[in-house]
Amino acid sequence: MCLNPLLKRALLEILLAVDSAFFRSLSRLSLGKSYIQHCPAEDMEGLSSIYDVESEDGVGADIISTAEFNHTGDLLATGDKGGRVVIFQRESESKNEPYSQGEYNVYSTFQSHEPEFDYLKSLEIEEKINKIKWLPQQNAAHSLLSTNDKTIKLWKITERDKRPEGYNLKDEEGKLKDLSTVTSLQVPVLKPMDLMVEVSPRRIFANGHTYHVNSISVNSDCETYMSADDLRINLWHLAITDRSFNIVDIKPANMEDLTEVITASEFHPHHCNLFVYSSSKGSLRLCDMRASALCDKHSKLYEEPEDPSSRSFFSEIISSVSDVKFSHSGRYMLARDYLTVKVWDLNMETRPVETYQVHDYLRSKLCSLYENDCIFDKFECAWNGSDSVIMTGAYNNFFRMFDRNTKRDVTLEASRESSKPRAILKPRRVCVGGKRRKDDISVDSLDFTKKILHTAWHPTENIIAIAATNNLYIFQDKMNSDMH
Amino acid sequence: MLGKGGKRKFDEDEDGLEGKEVSPADGPSKVSYTLQRQTIFNISVMKLYNHRPLTEPSLQKTVLINNMLRRIQEELKQEGSLRPVFLATSQPTDPLGDNFREVQPAFSHLATPPAHPTDSASTTPLESCLTPASLLEDDSFCTSQTIPQDGPTDLPSPTTQPVKDSFSSALDEIEELCPTPTSAEAVGASTIADTAATDNSKESSGESALQKPEGVQENRINEPRLMDSLPGNFEITTSTGFLTDLTLDDILFADIDTSMYDFDPCTSATGAASKMAPVSADDLLKTLAPYSSQPVTPNQPFKMDLTELDHIMEVLVGS
Numbered sequence: 001m002c003l004n005p006l007l008k009r010a011l012l013e014i015l016l017a018v019d020s021a022f023f024r025s026l027s028r029l030s031l032g033k034s035y036i037q038h039c040p041a042e043d044m045e046g047l048s049s050i051y052d053v054e055s056e057d058g059v060g061a062d063i064i065s066t067a068e069f070n071h072t073g074d075l076l077a078t079g080d081k082g083g084r085v086v087i088f089q090r091e092s093e094s095k096n097e098p099y100s101q102g103e104y105n106v107y108s109t110f111q112s113h114e115p116e117f118d119y120l121k122s123l124e125i126e127e128k129i130n131k132i133k134w135l136p137q138q139n140a141a142h143s144l145l146s147t148n149d150k151t152i153k154l155w156k157i158t159e160r161d162k163r164p165e166g167y168n169l170k171d172e173e174g175k176l177k178d179l180s181t182v183t184s185l186q187v188p189v190l191k192p193m194d195l196m197v198e199v200s201p202r203r204i205f206a207n208g209h210t211y212h213v214n215s216i217s218v219n220s221d222c223e224t225y226m227s228a229d230d231l232r233i234n235l236w237h238l239a240i241t242d243r244s245f246n247i248v249d250i251k252p253a254n255m256e257d258l259t260e261v262i263t264a265s266e267f268h269p270h271h272c273n274l275f276v277y278s279s280s281k282g283s284l285r286l287c288d289m290r291a292s293a294l295c296d297k298h299s300k301l302y303e304e305p306e307d308p309s310s311r312s313f314f315s316e317i318i319s320s321v322s323d324v325k326f327s328h329s330g331r332y333m334l335a336r337d338y339l340t341v342k343v344w345d346l347n348m349e350t351r352p353v354e355t356y357q358v359h360d361y362l363r364s365k366l367c368s369l370y371e372n373d374c375i376f377d378k379f380e381c382a383w384n385g386s387d388s389v390i391m392t393g394a395y396n397n398f399f400r401m402f403d404r405n406t407k408r409d410v411t412l413e414a415s416r417e418s419s420k421p422r423a424i425l426k427p428r429r430v431c432v433g434g435k436r437r438k439d440d441i442s443v444d445s446l447d448f449t450k451k452i453l454h455t456a457w458h459p460t461e462n463i464i465a466i467a468a469t470n471n472l473y474i475f476q477d478k479m480n481s482d483m484h
Numbered sequence: 485m486l487g488k489g490g491k492r493k494f495d496e497d498e499d500g501l502e503g504k505e506v507s508p509a510d511g512p513s514k515v516s517y518t519l520q521r522q523t524i525f526n527i528s529v530m531k532l533y534n535h536r537p538l539t540e541p542s543l544q545k546t547v548l549i550n551n552m553l554r555r556i557q558e559e560l561k562q563e564g565s566l567r568p569v570f571l572a573t574s575q576p577t578d579p580l581g582d583n584f585r586e587v588q589p590a591f592s593h594l595a596t597p598p599a600h601p602t603d604s605a606s607t608t609p610l611e612s613c614l615t616p617a618s619l620l621e622d623d624s625f626c627t628s629q630t631i632p633q634d635g636p637t638d639l640p641s642p643t644t645q646p647v648k649d650s651f652s653s654a655l656d657e658i659e660e661l662c663p664t665p666t667s668a669e670a671v672g673a674s675t676i677a678d679t680a681a682t683d684n685s686k687e688s689s690g691e692s693a694l695q696k697p698e699g700v701q702e703n704r705i706n707e708p709r710l711m712d713s714l715p716g717n718f719e720i721t722t723s724t725g726f727l728t729d730l731t732l733d734d735i736l737f738a739d740i741d742t743s744m745y746d747f748d749p750c751t752s753a754t755g756a757a758s759k760m761a762p763v764s765a766d767d768l769l770k771t772l773a774p775y776s777s778q779p780v781t782p783n784q785p786f787k788m789d790l791t792e793l794d795h796i797m798e799v800l801v802g803s
Contacts, residue, residue, distance in 0.1 A: 123540045149540075211543055230543040255798070259551055261544045280544050313524050313555065317548050367520065371527050376545050 064467035066454055070134035070142065073458040076104055076465055077144055078472055079129025083113035085146055087157065087197075088474075104474050108157060108197040113148040125150055131216050133225070135238070143202070145225060149212040152227055154203035154238065162190040208234050208244045215264045221272040228265035228277060231258075235289075247295050248277060248287065263378070264323050270330045282319030284335055284344060302333070302344050304351050314366040314375065322378035327387040328459070334390055336381040339363060341392045343404070356402045356409065359394050361432045361443045374448050382457040382464075393452030396441065397468050398428060414452060414466045414473040425475065521556055528552050 061082030069076050076088040089107035116125040127148055135143040135154075142157040166188045171177055211229035218225040218238075226235050226247065233248035248265075252258050261280045268274035273289045285298035306315060318338035325334045332353070333344045339360055342352035358379075362369060369375040374395075381392040393399045394411070402409045411428045431440040454467040462477030528549050535541040 121540070122538070124538045126539065212540070258547055259554075261547050263544060280548060313521070313552065316551055316555075320544070320548060367524065370524065373531075373545075376542070376548070 062470045064454060064470060064472055065128050065130065066132050067456045067465045067467045067472065068132045068134060068144075069456050069458050069465070070144075071136055071459060073460055073463065075107065075134070075142060076456070076474070077132045077134065077146075078465075078467065079112065079132050079146055080470075081126075081128045083111055083115070083127030083129060083148065085110055085112045085129060085132065085144075085155070088472075108199055110155070110199040112146045112153060112155065113151065116150075130213055133216050133218050135218055136222050138222075145216055145218065147213045147216050147227065150206070150209050152205040152208070152213065152216060152236075153201055154205070156200050156202045158198050158200075160196045160198060161192060161194070163193045164188045165191045203238070203241050205236055205241050205244070208236070214262070215266065217265060217267045217275070219267045219272050220270055224272075226265065226267065226275060228262050230261040233262065233265055233275075233277060233295075245293070247275075247289060247293070249294065249296060263321050266324055266326055268330055269326050269328060276324055276326065276333055278321035278324040278335060280320040281316065282321055282337060284321065284324060284333060286346065300346070300349050302335075302349050302352075304342075310363075312366065314370060317370070317375050318366065323380040325381055325383060327383050328385065329387055332387065334381050334383060336379050336392050338375060338377075338379075341381050341390060341400075341402070343390070354404060356390070356400075358392055358400050359398075359430070361430055362395075365443070369448070372448065374451075377451055378453060379451075380454050382455050384457050384462065385460040391455055391457060391464060393455055393466070395448050395451050396430075396446040397450040397452060398430075399452045399455060399466055412475075414468045414471070414475075415450075416471070521559070524552065525556050528556075 061080065061084075063081040064078050065081050066079040067076065068078075074090045076090075078086050078088070080086070086109045087107045088104040091103045091105060112129060113127040115127045117123070118125055125148065130147050130149065131145075132147075133145045135145065137143075140158070144155050144157070146153050146155060165172075166186050168182060168185055168188075169177055169179075205227070208227060209229040209232070211231050213227050213229050216225060216227045223239075224235055224237055226233055227244075228234075228248075231249065231251040232246055234244040235247045236244045248262070250260065250262060259281075263278050263280055265275060265277035268276070274286060275289070275295075276284055276286050278284050282303065284302040286300040286302070287295035288299045289295060291297070291299060306319075321335045321337050323334075323336045326332070327334065331346060333346065335342050335344060335352075336358075339358060339362060341356050341358055343354040343356075345353045366375060379393050381390060383390055388405055389401055389403050391399060391401045397413050397415045398411050399414060400409060400411055411430065412425045413428045426439070429437065429440045430446065431437065431442055436442060450469060452466055452468050456465040458464065464475050466473040466475065531549050532546065
């Protein structure tokens with residue numbers, strides 16, 4: 001089976017058309033007014049919209065596929081299905097607008113990955129950005145890793161706000177002057193200019209993965225990172241692109257024996273030898289790289305015994321872990337499966353210390369969700385800065401927050417209608433039974449095409465980024481804005 | 485009745501799923517549980533082949549769906565051995581009988597091996613491919629299976645030959661449907677044409693492929709015929725010689741698909757034809773064609789099937 005060249009060209013044209021649409025919308029976006037809020041204090045759950053990105057067409061390429069704050073929280077990077085990375089920067093507080101802090105504006109946009117074609121397999125390699133991870137900042141420049149299904153790239157983001165002027169032999173455009181016109185010599189000077197953000201590719205880590213890369217994670221040693229695909233995890237040095245070390249390989253000798261895949265993976269935030277990976281059978285495996293070079297044998301296996309009373313055809317699918325995140329303290333792990341989010345203590349392998357139901361009302365709809373493929377959606381999860389609140393997405397543009405101390409939970413909605421600038425988000429409820437309160441939404445009217453898969457929490461403050469299809473919502477805690 | 489069974493299946497696909505409990509424990513009855521399992525089975529099989537062309541299917545999804553199919557298979561296997569008890573208490577009324585039966589052709593169709601008439605086990609029409617050879621050789625199991633088989637085969641439309649659940653009737657049907665060798669070659673998928681049985685199985689898949697370009701109308705005309713061919717093929721698959729050489733995984737990963745194409749066009753008469761559009765028998769044959777052209781010794785036709793299966797598996801998981 002070989003690719004029809006006409007088909008390919010048509011495909012590329014479509015992609016280009018989509019891209020330009022995205023560009024247009026982006027330019028409008030950066031010109032558009034962003035929102036500032038200064039509302040009376042509310043508790044943690046009363047978040048309000050401060051920024052809202054939308055492009056005119058929701059057709060594919062601009063669907064946000066990942067969102068990630070950097071280590072200070074001043075930058076937020078999003079990747080989309082079209083292979084583009086958009087970086088938002090938090091504006092510093094200005095004198096005449098005392099409440100403007102927290103407002104994120106577009107800082108830089110660049111094309112990270114392009115569609116490719118694997119001619120050996122006759123398969124397209126999508127340009128979709130699967131994950132972005134920021135490197136700890138070492139100097140004035142920022143660096144991030146972005147990956148699609150196969151290739152990881154290291155990008156350097158630098159600022160330039162001055163330019164040299166007054167060359168003797170070159171004019172403003174850089175062309176050589178006619179020597180006869182040069183009558184006097186001058187010393188070139190640096191003149192301030194509009195801030196320019198330059199993004200340049202520094203390293204391309206290719207050919208490391210046969211399967212689809214689902215996660216990357218930078219090690220706390222700041223020198224290495226790992227990348228995980230469905231069956232293997234590789235360890236890379238950030239400066240070396242031509243070799244990587246395979247640290248996990250679960251590929252069976254015979255692929256017919258394959259019953260389990262790696263779904264996500266992350267380094268421990270403090271111990272550079274520890275990492276965790278999750279599987280499609282619902283387990284987490286903690287590995288210690290000091291034990292052996294190839295961590296095929298886990299150090300610890302976190303697995304909850306199946307509850308026979310809730311066993312169904314879909315037990316395995318809904319127990320498949322879609323995301324795993326260490327807490328900032330490094331003591332806990334957060335694992336999201338289809339219906340729940342669980343907190344595991346690293347010291348207890350037998351069962352999670354906390355289990356939160358994200359949308360248990362879907363339990364009776366699993367067959368439909370299987371049929372329309374929603375059951376395979378990969379929801380991410382996030383910790384807040386103090387590890388006391390966890391957040392994860394759901395359907396109908398809803399996202400959920402769970403307070404670990406008070407055991408309170410809330411459902412919030414990220415939508416243009418409900419989140420006017422500075423408005424406080426109203427908690428939403430999904431009603432299951434017959435009786436229905438005002439503003440409740442019934443399970444049957446949930447929109448399964450509007451799903452919040454990607455969420456990110458500012459590393460220290462209560463600012464969250466919610467990716468809802470092609471919209472990015474940034475919400476901020478009211479308390480937070482009051483403090484400033 | 486056979487046709488009706490098919491229709492019921494598609495109704496189920498379209499609207500009957502909402503709110504259905506899927507847990508075996510709390511299902512209202514055994515029958516609806518079986519129906520659900522059938523539905524899930526059908527969805528799963530469709531999913532395996534319904535991904536976007538030219539893109540690599542998600543391995544995670546493929547693996548999860550395969551595990552689902554394995555699980556259902558496991559259940560059917562267990563039920564199979566319990567079946568005598570079950571049948572003794574309740575005569576096989578249609579829903580259960582039909583649906584239980586339907587799974588089987590889906591598994592067994594393409595990989596139909598040549599039958600060995602001398603083989604004693606081959607005289608019992610069985611949901612063979614789903615059950616390991618060890619089970620097949622269990623007499624009580626085999627004979628009990630003939631009962632549900634009787635239900636559907638008694639009732640086909642009058643145009644069909646009366647099908648008895650014996651191998652001889654299967655042979656009759658093979659003769660009736662016996663293809664012209666040229667048509668089999670035209671499809672290019674058949675490399676063995678030395679036994680009528682293999683020809684027949686290839687032919688029926690070839691037929692659906694050939695009809696496809698001529699539109700749904702053509703398909704419908706041919707449907708009764710295709711359906712007739714099903715019980716025949718169904719019975720052929722009971723050759724134990726084949727089964728002992730085939731592992732569960734082989735069956736699971738390969739046989740399902742091909743039979744889908746052969747089987748579903750038959751049932752698409754209920755107006756669900758559009759739903760079937762993404763997967764055409766054409767496509768299937770195209771993908772299979774390169775793989776089936778490997779040299780095979782005539783007396784080991786099932787070996788060819790195994791290599792096919794391997795290739796399909798490779799394509800599936802993208803190894």
